Amino acid sequence: MHPASFGYQAxxxxxxxxxxxxxxxxxxxxxAGGHSLLPAMKLRLTQPEVLVDLRRIPGLDGxxxxxxxxxxxxxxxxxxxxxxxxxxxxxxxxxDTASVIxxxxxxxxxxxxxxxxxxxxxxxxxxTLTALDASFVLASAAGERIVTADDFFxxxxxxxxxxxxxxxxxxxxxPSTPARTSYAKLPHPASGYVVVSAAAALTVDEAGACxxxxxxxxxxxxxxxxATGAEAALTGQALTPEVMAAAAEQAADGIDPHxxxxxxxxxxxxxxxxxxxxxxxxxxxxx
Amino acid sequence: MExxxxxxxxxxxxxxxxxxxxxRLLLVHFxxxxxxxxxxxxxxxxxxxxxxxxHVNGLAVKSCTMLAVQADGAEITTIEGMxxxxxxxxxxxxxQEQHGLQCGYCTPGMVMTAAHLLExxxxxxxxxxxxxxxxxxCRCTGYxxxxxxxxxxxxxxxxxxxxx
Ligand SMILES: Cc1cc2nc3c(=O)[nH]c(=O)nc-3n(C[C@H](O)[C@H](O)[C@H](O)COP(=O)(O)OP(=O)(O)OC[C@H]3O[C@@H](n4cnc5c(N)ncnc54)[C@H](O)[C@@H]3O)c2cc1C
Ligand code: FES
Ligand code: FES
Numbered sequence: 001m002h003p004a005s006f007g008y009q010a011x012x013x014x015x016x017x018x019x020x021x022x023x024x025x026x027x028x029x030x031x032a033g034g035h036s037l038l039p040a041m042k043l044r045l046t047q048p049e050v051l052v053d054l055r056r057i058p059g060l061d062g063x064x065x066x067x068x069x070x071x072x073x074x075x076x077x078x079x080x081x082x083x084x085x086x087x088x089x090x091x092x093x094x095x096d097t098a099s100v101i102x103x104x105x106x107x108x109x110x111x112x113x114x115x116x117x118x119x120x121x122x123x124x125x126x127x128t129l130t131a132l133d134a135s136f137v138l139a140s141a142a143g144e145r146i147v148t149a150d151d152f153f154x155x156x157x158x159x160x161x162x163x164x165x166x167x168x169x170x171x172x173x174x175p176s177t178p179a180r181t182s183y184a185k186l187p188h189p190a191s192g193y194v195v196v197s198a199a200a201a202l203t204v205d206e207a208g209a210c211x212x213x214x215x216x217x218x219x220x221x222x223x224x225x226x227a228t229g230a231e232a233a234l235t236g237q238a239l240t241p242e243v244m245a246a247a248a249e250q251a252a253d254g255i256d257p258h259x260x261x262x263x264x265x266x267x268x269x270x271x272x273x274x275x276x277x278x279x280x281x282x283x284x285x286x287x
Numbered sequence: 288m289e290x291x292x293x294x295x296x297x298x299x300x301x302x303x304x305x306x307x308x309x310x311r312l313l314l315v316h317f318x319x320x321x322x323x324x325x326x327x328x329x330x331x332x333x334x335x336x337x338x339x340x341x342h343v344n345g346l347a348v349k350s351c352t353m354l355a356v357q358a359d360g361a362e363i364t365t366i367e368g369m370x371x372x373x374x375x376x377x378x379x380x381x382x383q384e385q386h387g388l389q390c391g392y393c394t395p396g397m398v399m400t401a402a403h404l405l406e407x408x409x410x411x412x413x414x415x416x417x418x419x420x421x422x423x424x425c426r427c428t429g430y431x432x433x434x435x436x437x438x439x440x441x442x443x444x445x446x447x448x449x450x451x
Contacts (some may be wrong), residue, residue, distance in 0.1 A: 001332045007290045008310035008356050031357075038352050039334050051310070053357065079346070103422025104400060105337060108346040109353065192421065 074113025093181025127218035248277035300368030337423035387436030389427035
């Protein structure tokens with residue numbers, strides 16, 4: 001199975017890449033790991049005229065701690081995120097998320113930038129990055145802008161990235177009181193993508209009370225969904241099993257998940273509660 | 288629209304290869320058709336089965352989901368590059384000794400993924416082996432002997448390491 005014919009460019013700098021994107025407009029597509037784009041091109045779901053491969057552009061990969069921010073280059077692979085000691089130590093929920101994407105070979109090629117730019121509603125990283133209050137650095141010939149997760153994920157497979165822009169990095173705040181982070185996923189038994197999932201980031205004071213909670217759901221909407229009811233039910237409370245279970249019960253409020261051939265709406269709602277509880281308990285236990 | 292061929296330089300199983308390829312040529316077809324290395328199989332062609340797994344710069348990847356032009360400058364190892372002359376790689380010997388195959392269609396990919404796993408984790412438990420094999424499908428064995436073979440290979444390789 002071959003994709004339709006296309007032209008291929010691997011520019012050595014961002015400036016050259018911007019020029020190519022301007023020249024070709026909507027006919028061009030950026031290529032990162034190719035693990036969403038190439039399968040779609042093989043099925044002729046998309047037929048770009050030109051691929052602009054980012055792999056030769058320096059500075060787009062790698063993970064670094066920049067004061068109170070963890071900066072992850074767009075080309076950093078899922079394997080690199082999942083096995084990074086910095087990520088494991090600072091944000092274990094993010095390391096866990098990267099480690100359950102697809103399979104070993106997929107994680108060796110797929111990138112964080114590609115995953116969020118693709119914005120599959122059944123993807124893992126958008127859920128956790130929203131819980132971690134990440135922001136996204138979008139660069140173009142006109143300069144740079146930084147977009148928050150709420151503004152970045154617009155709809156199914158739709159983000160704030162304009163055709164002439166390249167996502168260069170993902171920035172995750174590292175507050176002085178570190179959040180306890182976790183991710184719980186119900187994978188589809190055949191595809192491995194999300195049926196439902198939940199990411200939690202909780203801050204807890206010395207007395208064991210929750211001082212801040214972000215709980216985000218995957219698989220239940222076109223974009224990552226903030227479970228605000230669950231967040232409110234945790235905030236200010238001691239994280240007892242009863243409080244956590246009651247908060248998880250709130251997670252299914254206000255969601256309208258799509259039924260598919262594997263999971264109907266009721267099942268997804270029920271699993272949303274189960275996986276939210278698991279995510280909250282796992283985060284609380286991280287201490 | 289036809290697009291002109293592009294030059295690539297890769298090292299495959301230790302041998303430098305220069306070629307001109309169409310941008311849409313997949314790495315798996317480059318290996319099988321241009322270089323005649325047909326040990327790398329195409330099982331699904333939809334990135335699911337792992338029969339096409341090769342190593343690119345030391346990492347296991349699905350060569351049906353990578354363009355040959357993306358591999359420009361890379362070091363590639365295929366199943367044909369695993370044995371050292373007549374001496375099989377310990378993972379290959381393990382599949383033979385532990386009956387880790389039936390029809391053998393999935394085996395090259397299984398061996399390449401297992402070899403990658405053992406390079407990063409010399410002593411994996413069964414769960415780690417199963418997690419690593421999530422991207423490799425076998426329609427014959429039921430996986431039990433594949434997991435056994437990889438455990439056996441790990442022991443052999445740790446033994447070799449200790450005695451050398
Ligand atoms: C078998 C298989 C199983 C998978 N399972 C899962 C799973 O369980 N969970 C999951 O979350 N994902 C899964 N994936 C998808 C995987 O995570 C992909 O790696 C990811 O979705 C896309 O990343 P990529 O680097 O491969 O991007 P590409 O495929 O190269 O690009 C994807 C899209 O993003 C655009 N793009 C890429 N990078 C940039 C950038 N820096 N700036 C602007 N636009 C950009 C491209 O133009 C394209 O439209 C799976 C994929 C496969 C093949
Ligand atoms: S042929 Fe490549 S994954 Fe099946
Ligand atoms: S041995 Fe036949 S597919 Fe695995």
